[in-house]
Amino acid sequence: MDAGSHSISSGKNSAAVQRPPLQEAGSRPYMPPLSTTSRNPSAKCYGDRFIPDRSAMDMDLAHYLLTETKKDKENAAALAASPSKEAYRRLLAEKLLNNRTRILAFRNKPPEPENVLAAGTVSSHQAKPVKQRRYIPQSAERTLDAPDLVDDYYLNLMDWGSSNVLSIALGDTMYLWDASSGSTSELVTVEEDNGPITSVSWAPDGRHLAIGLNSSDIQLWDTSSNRLLRTLKGVHESRVGSLAWNNNILTTGGMDGRIVNNDVRIRDHAVQTYQGHSQEVCGLKWSGSGQQLASGGNDNLLHIWDVSMASSMPSAGRNQWLHRLEDHTAAVKALAWCPFQSNLLATGGGGSDRCIKFWNTHTGACLNSVDTGSQVCALLWNKNERELLSSHGFTQNQLTLWKYPSMVKMAELTGHTSRVLFMAQSPDGCTVASAAADETLRFWNVFGTPEVAKPAPKTSHTGMFNSFNHIR
Template sequence: MPRGDVNGMESGSADQTMNFSSSSSSRMDICQVTPPNSPLPPRKKLFTSPVKSPDRFIPQREPRRWRIAYTCRYEDQTVKPSTSSSLNNREDAKEGLGASQALYQRLLRNEIMGADMPDAMEENNNQENRMAAHPGIIHSTVSVQATSNFSSSSLHTCGAAGSSSLPATPTKSAKRNVFTYSPKKQSERLLTSTSTFSLSPLSEKSCQMLRQPRKIGRKIPKVPYKVLDAPELQDDFYLNLVDWSHTNVLAVGLGTSVYLWSANNSSVTRLCDFQLDNNAVTSVSWSERGDRVAVGTNKGNIQIWDTRSQERIQTLSHHTARVGALAWNGEVLASGSRDRCINLNDLREPPVYQKRKFNGHKQEVCGLKWSPDHMYLASGGNDNRLLVWSHNAGNESTPVQTYTDHQAAVKAIAWSPHHHGLLASGGGTADRYIRFWNTLTGQALQAVDTGSQVCNLAWSKHAAELVSTHGYSQNQILLWKYPSLTQIAKLTGHTYRVLYLAMSPDGESIVTGAGDETLRFWNIFSKSRSSRERRSSLDLLNAFR
């Protein structure tokens, strides 16, 4: 064929190629035709090896970017209504999946990057604990990068084929303290003896991590085991309408009546009703023996009722406004009112009269709690102040400690049963903090921002843990570990502020009440530790009263 025809054919092909490349410009460089007169460029060889080399040449790989990502979403999926047992199984599955992903993350980090195994194992245990404490959405992404700017020490640590003269990075195991006693280490020969004949692709240290027993975390149910209707349960931050006795009976103030619910047989009894007096219940509190209930009213009267005979025993009329806080100390009843006064009444002295009166708050008193040794009374008010009073101070009516760090009303108060003189308090919506105080020295210890209104606090009887209930805007129940203040569990279910909190006599369960007119029972505290208090024979603080 003539050259002109060839050129014409080539030009036509080029035109067709250009027309095609105009529709897809990204392929223009691939479809271009090389003129026949121009010699073909020599093909570049990426790698060459010597001709007389006895072994084949293995090229050095270019640095790569490793990326392993996984995402598990639970909240995006539609959850069908199910029973509490299925919900618990789903939560257990989430916790197990989170722990497995944490273990895989540590294993991958060791195999690719050669991380220090003691650090990886410690980080694995810590992350498993965090996964167990915060199950739910898990968005974990492990990014392992190998770049060309690695230092020689990092290459040596990663186990790359390099010179043996490279300095090794000292690890924590190499930095030993002379005065630290530790078990005898096994020799390297014993550690690597099985790896020679092992068919596993994993290193010996990774296999040791996989064989290590996994710590079983504490499982806290995320749903209540019982829910009771509580109609006319008031949504008022300054009231205390729920209390649990040592005889396992729950007292609840609903509107103008007080009801008793037995946790043993689920029987319900109405104790009293103030509808004829045009009065309302503002606070309830059980005596330490569990045979009497003190009922505070909106008009300022306090009535003492015998639960066995269901009769009113005494009536106290020392307050001029509603009584929102009550606290028993043996036969002494402390009451706090909107009239800004705190009264101590000794019910053993006939006729009953006011024994002492504390005037320290400038606004309504909404929180009262006695210390475990019965020596001090902590009071919180709407004036944002927390006061500590001495029970054996005679006629003196001045507080021994005054704390003004809160920026809102202080209703939540709790004394620690494990640390002498440790007091916890929580602030309202404008504060949102839980603060800890050493009442022996008057020193502020710690504080944590909860992000919402703190309504109630209660210490566990078996461990150094604290439960808090919250209002705006989370309406949640939180469990804290002291003194690290790490969040162990988060419980949700109430649609209104969780204003009321009481603990069961065995210390394992709590009941919460809210403005949504429900009472919810939760199993959050573990009784794994001995319920018997371990006190030293040298501790004389609780030997005398």
């Protein structure tokens, strides 16, 4: 179990200052307390001068440390060479106090490295050009207001589509933010009996949007015409917290523990059911090839489902997981398939686990596990470099960039004052949007610009929704 609330409320506070959503945070009257944004709350600021506080100094202790022999392991060997206190003082005066010219003294410029072995002979071991380290901005490029964002770890309330439009659910309302123009529009506000919105996912065409509701319904929208195309009912018995597309298949995960494949082109849309979780399914991700599905649940389980296994079973894939992985000790929500290795999956655990784990999904082997020290809310791979970005909850509420496979920290991005529940990546892979319980949406230029822009493959999705008019 993870420390996320199952109780649903839109988070509205009538006493709070009402402000328009997805507006620049700098233009709003509401601002979070400055003290909560400090990177070092214990640090004191004394202005531009350092004024020593002698009352906080222990002069006797300082004198003892300079004159007495210490017995700790690190310094015992070095101080053993000093026969007495008098010898130590004499050595100190001789080498340091009476020879101040050695401190920060200018010296001749070191000689240039020789690039040739002999005249006219170039070394056979040419030094490889060192790749310049990418500059990673430490602050958000843009911050927008996101009032009424539901603070629930198990939901998935933000997605960035291939047409460069970001969708985010704020309470009962779905908003669309066009990254190209910076404009915001309201797609729909669901009825109070059906809300709040609990999940959102763009179809591959970047035009159609799936919305999961607290009432268990799933809505399919055409965002180009702001038209509701279809409502899928009876798929789940309770709220739909996770969604994932695989071409024309919309996979839904519910609080009832069920995972259902829905073919949106046909009337009887529920074509496949996976049953392996005993609690809410809070993470769903299809692999890039569309052959494997990863699911994470509040039962601390991670399942890998294979299309070939499910399609060959007459029981519609029921209970036929490829791998059932029980290594996490908290809810598994954060899932990310590696873009440069098709069988590599990264997963993150909740507050009682705090680990990022890497899996070979062909064999089910855990390749590595890294304790991050805090709740892992979301994971994203860099599409251009071997890097992984994680977002976290208590206690730092930060985004951490890792170098893969060494898992050395490259950067820690701070600014959010509550747990960073959701992340989404721009279509070009460079910008990351993060939404947190502090009701702000921040954009980070964390992944840089690719050296060579690869043209997006042209894929036709026109046949996905062409039969909605007669199957409503």
